[in-house]
Amino acid sequence: MSPAPLDPSAVSTPLTRENWPIAGAMLQFPAVHPDGSRVQDDSGQAWAATFAELADVGFDRVEVNDNWLRIGDLTGERVDELAEAGRAANLAPGSVAIVRSSVTDPEHGEQNLAYSHRTLDSAARLGAGIVSIGFHQALTPAQKQAMWFWLEPGARDDPDDATHFALVVRRVQELGRHAADLGLQLTLEMYEDTYLGTAESAVRMVTEVGLPNVGLNPDVGNLIRLHRPLVDWAATYAAVLPHANYWHIKNYSRDEDPATGAVFSTPAPLELGLIDYRRVVRQAVALGFTGTFVCEHYGGDGIGVSAMNREYLRRILPATAPSTAPATPPAETGHQTP
Numbered sequence: 529m530s531p532a533p534l535d536p537s538a539v540s541t542p543l544t545r546e547n548w549p550i551a552g553a554m555l556q557f558p559a560v561h562p563d564g565s566r567v568q569d570d571s572g573q574a575w576a577a578t579f580a581e582l583a584d585v586g587f588d589r590v591e592v593n594d595n596w597l598r599i600g601d602l603t604g605e606r607v608d609e610l611a612e613a614g615r616a617a618n619l620a621p622g623s624v625a626i627v628r629s630s631v632t633d634p635e636h637g638e639q640n641l642a643y644s645h646r647t648l649d650s651a652a653r654l655g656a657g658i659v660s661i662g663f664h665q666a667l668t669p670a671q672k673q674a675m676w677f678w679l680e681p682g683a684r685d686d687p688d689d690a691t692h693f694a695l696v697v698r699r700v701q702e703l704g705r706h707a708a709d710l711g712l713q714l715t716l717e718m719y720e721d722t723y724l725g726t727a728e729s730a731v732r733m734v735t736e737v738g739l740p741n742v743g744l745n746p747d748v749g750n751l752i753r754l755h756r757p758l759v760d761w762a763a764t765y766a767a768v769l770p771h772a773n774y775w776h777i778k779n780y781s782r783d784e785d786p787a788t789g790a791v792f793s794t795p796a797p798l799e800l801g802l803i804d805y806r807r808v809v810r811q812a813v814a815l816g817f818t819g820t821f822v823c824e825h826y827g828g829d830g831i832g833v834s835a836m837n838r839e840y841l842r843r844i845l846p847a848t849a850p851s852t853a854p855a856t857p858p859a860e861t862g863h864q865t866p
Contacts (some may be wrong), residue, residue, distance in 0.1 A: 545845035549600040549820040550838045551622060552587035553776075554596040556830045567597050572609035572616075579617035589620040591822045592654070595627050596609075599654060600647030607653045623774065623820055624651040625660040625717075630693070632663045632685050632723065641699050645706055652710040658774050658820065659707060660715045660745050663696070663722035676826070678753055684721040687729065696723060697736045711823040715774035716746040720754055722843035727767035734771050743773030746785040749824070752802055753780040755791040761803050769812045777837070778824040779803050795826045806844045813846060 541547065557578055559567050567575075575597070582590055592610070598671050614621045625645055629640040644661060650792055665683035674680045686692060700716070703838060707714040716724055716734060724730045724744075734744050746768045751759045779801025782793040796807050819842055823834035 533663075537853040539784055542848075545842045545847055548841070548845050549589060549622060550587075550841055551591045551820055551822045552582040552585075552619075552831070552834055552838075553822050553824045554593045555826065556823055557596045559596055568601065572613045575610055575613035576616040579613055579619045581599040581831060583617045583619045585665050585831055586838065587619060587835070589622045589820070590614070591623045591625050592621050592656070592661075593625040593627060593821075594629070594647070598643075598647075599624060599650040600626075600643050600645075602650060604650075604653060607650050611654050619627055621654050621821070622656055622660045623660065624654070624656050625662075625776075625822075627662060628664055628666050630663045630665045631661070631865055632696050632702070633665050633683070636693075637695075637699070639704070644703055648703065648710055648712060652712055656712070658713040658715055660717050660774055660776070661700075661703070662717035662719050662745075663724055664717075664719040675792070676753075678720075678750070679755060682721065685723045685725075687723070693723060693733075697733065698743065700737045701731070701739060704737060704742040708739065708741045712741070713773055714739075714742045715745040716742070717750075718747045718768070719750050725751075726759075726762040730768055731771060735800075743819075744768050744771040745774045745775040745776055747778075748771045748803065749776070749780060752782060753793045753795075755793065758782065758784070762808075764793055765808050765811065769808075769815050769817065772812060772819060773853060774819040774822070775812075775817075776822050777805070777822050777841075778826075779805065795828075795833075797840070798823075799840045805840075809841065809844055810846075 561567065579590060599610065602610070611621065624646055624647060627641050631637050631641045631644065633640055663685060667677055668680065668682055670680040671677040671682055685755055704714050716730065718724045723733050730744055734742060748761050748764050751764070752761055761831050778797065779796050779798045780793045781796040781800070782791070782802045784791050816848060823837040825833040825837065
């Protein structure tokens with residue numbers, strides 16, 4: 529019998545800054561070792577040693593990302609080994625992320641849909657409470673060679689293809705119903721140039737899916753890092769936060785030269801980047817958000833920066849259980865006023 533899900537919405541204890549679920553990400557851990565062997569084939573003890581790196585910087589839960597380990601391709605017994613590895617490291621694998629196996633892919637969509645179903649089954653066996661999926665597709669050769677993959681264009685969903693959009697809605701509904709049968713939530717990660725690439729499109733997608741266990745992962749950090757005209761992050765959050773049930777959270781510094789149009793961006797700690805997370809997180813809590821935060825950071829000591837970000841979130845989350853009062857209306861723009 530699989531463990532009970534770790535979905536925070538199923539927990540009766542009121543959430544405060546002390547016990548709010550905040551997970552570490554596995555971005556810093558590759559799927560292939562230097563000798564060419566796969567993490568997929570590691571022993572449970574090796575998985576536990578990797579988990580221990582996150583536990584050593586204070587995390588008590590982890591998102592198992594399939595850029596590191598594809599649990600949908602593990603046998604049931606191996607999933608049990610992974611759960612045991614988490615227990616050995618005192619780290620709860622409370623969530624799973626499916627990355628670059630998009631059900632929107634015109635060539636591999638059906639294959640990716642089947643893989644997503646297998647991942648849902650494995651996530652439930654693992655004891656996770658929520659699975660995050662995205663519509664971003666496999667990295668292109670140019671993206672793999674770039675210093676930051678997001679600076680090279682990737683695959684795009686056609687916003688004008690109503691037939692394909694409807695097909696994707698049906699596929700997500702299929703996954704959402706399967707997730708509900710397993711006692712899981714499903715969340716959809718915002719990402720540029722996909723059907724989840726703008727506030728309007730993301731809200732349309734989750735609304736047309738129309739299932740109570742399917743929400744949005746408002747990863748607006750994915751949008752502000754692009755060397756393109758700046759998305760209004762405050763307006764974007766105002767639109768998507770009412771639908772959020774999980775949150776990949778990260779920040780970027782950004783500068784623009786109006787004379788040349790040049791844009792510079794680089795990963796930054798939550799507290800120091802462009803997005804004012806003190807404001808946005810409190811807005812989300814006031815709207816009733818109770819989901820897990822997953823601390824992500826690219827470059828440098830991403831594990832250490834993620835730990836810093838966790839402590840920042842602890843400081844800005846409510847000290848006592850939030851009330852059900854409506855959120856303060858957001859400002860109209862994400863730009864700083866003079």
